[in-house]
Amino acid sequence: GENVEQHPSTLSVQEGDSAVIKCTYxxxxxxxxxWYKQELGKRPQLIIDIxxxxxEKKDQRIAVTLNKTAKHFSxxxxxxxxxxxxxxxxxxxxxxxxxxxxxAGTILRVKS
Amino acid sequence: xSGVTQTPKHLxxxxxxxxxxxxxxxxxxxxxxxxxxxxxxxxxxxxQYYNGEERAKGNxxxxxSAQQFPDLxxxxxxxxxxxxxxxxxxxxxxxxxxxxxANYGYTFGSGTRLTVV
Numbered sequence: 001g002e003n004v005e006q007h008p009s010t011l012s013v014q015e016g017d018s019a020v021i022k023c024t025y026x027x028x029x030x031x032x033x034x035w036y037k038q039e040l041g042k043r044p045q046l047i048i049d050i051x052x053x054x055x056e057k058k059d060q061r062i063a064v065t066l067n068k069t070a071k072h073f074s075x076x077x078x079x080x081x082x083x084x085x086x087x088x089x090x091x092x093x094x095x096x097x098x099x100x101x102x103x104a105g106t107i108l109r110v111k112s
Numbered sequence: 113x114s115g116v117t118q119t120p121k122h123l124x125x126x127x128x129x130x131x132x133x134x135x136x137x138x139x140x141x142x143x144x145x146x147x148x149x150x151x152x153x154x155x156x157x158x159x160q161y162y163n164g165e166e167r168a169k170g171n172x173x174x175x176x177s178a179q180q181f182p183d184l185x186x187x188x189x190x191x192x193x194x195x196x197x198x199x200x201x202x203x204x205x206x207x208x209x210x211x212x213x214a215n216y217g218y219t220f221g222s223g224t225r226l227t228v229v
Contacts, residue, residue, distance in 0.1 A: 034217040043114065043202065043220040044155065089155060099145070099168045100218060102155040 002027040004092050006103025015112045019077045023090035023103050026071070030092040033066060033073045034100070038087045047088075048075070080110045115139065118203050118221035126229055130191040133224045135203030137184055143167070143206045144186040145218060146178055150199040161186055193228045200225050 003026040013019050025033075034049035050057045050064045050073065057064050061080075066073040077084055087107050091100040115138035125131055137144050146158040157170035161180035172178075175193075180186040190197060204218035 036220075043222050044218075045114075045220070046217040049217050099157060099160055099170075101157065104154045 002030065002092060002094070002101040004090060004101050004103040006090050006106055008106060009104065010107045010109070012109045012111060013080050015080060015082060015110055017080055019075075019080050019084070019108055019110075021075045021088055021090070021106045021108070022072065023074070023092075024070075024072050025092040025101075027092070027094060028068075028071060029094045030071075032093045033064070034091050035064060035075050036089045036091065036102075038089065038105075040086075044089060077108075080108075082110050082112050084108060085110045114219050114221065116141075116203060116205050116219050116221035118201075118224050120224060121222065122225050122227075124227045124229060125193060127193055127195060129193050129228075130189065131193065131226065133188040133190070133201050133203075133226075135186045135188070135205075135221055137186070137203075137205030138219050141205035141207055141219070142184065144180055144184070145204045145206070146172075146186070146188050147202045147204065148199050149202060149223075150196075153199075155202070158188070190226070195228050198226055198228045 005024045031052035036044035037047045038044040048062050048064050050066050061078045063076040087105045089105045090103040093100045117136040119134045142163045145160045147155045158172040159178050160168040164180050175191050178188045200223045202223045204220045206218045
């Protein structure tokens with residue numbers, strides 16, 4: 001079945017620096033790749049997503065890139081702020097199936 | 113408020129007992145998904161329902177079962193509870209045509225924190 005690997009498991013950055021989280025998926029039929037942010041004790045919230053017909057998508061300080069050939073996608077956060085500290089999950093799903101398979105998560109700590 | 117309602121928010125129960133978790137999806141969403149998140153763990157897919165029918169099954173134990181009712185709300189039943197079942201249980205809903213079309217992200221509920229003592 002589909003498998004999504006996420007790295008790193010923890011990431012510490014200084015406020016104002018950039019953060020990059022990488023994911024690799026196994027099923028070449030996957031075509032939808034969302035990213036979720038989960039603060040402690042709260043629900044995961046969708047922050048950005050990308051579909052397979054697009055190579056890059058940006059929303060203010062957040063961007064996602066997709067390399068279908070390598071089956072790899074990444075989350076980029078620029079000008080990090082303390083409120084960006086959270087657990088970030090990548091996920092992938094196939095067309096028609098819509099079951100999201102999540103990566104293991106990355107704990108991001110932004111130090112002020 | 114995400115529009116996905118889960119009750120109860122917290123549940124403490126003893127080993128061997130049975131509990132029911134409830135989820136009401138966002139208005140217009142036909143698909144409901146259940147996920148388990150144990151301490152320091154990721155989101156483990158349990159089961160998906162679409163318009164009342166089971167659509168996909170993940171690593172759901174035989175002691176667990178779920179259903180989706182005609183009004184689209186869903187219930188997750190956990191029986192013969194063990195200490196290891198203590199976790200956050202999330203319900204999510206999405207727009208899903210069932211016969212094709214684009215996928216969309218989930219909207220998660222706030223979760224039910226289950227503690228088995």
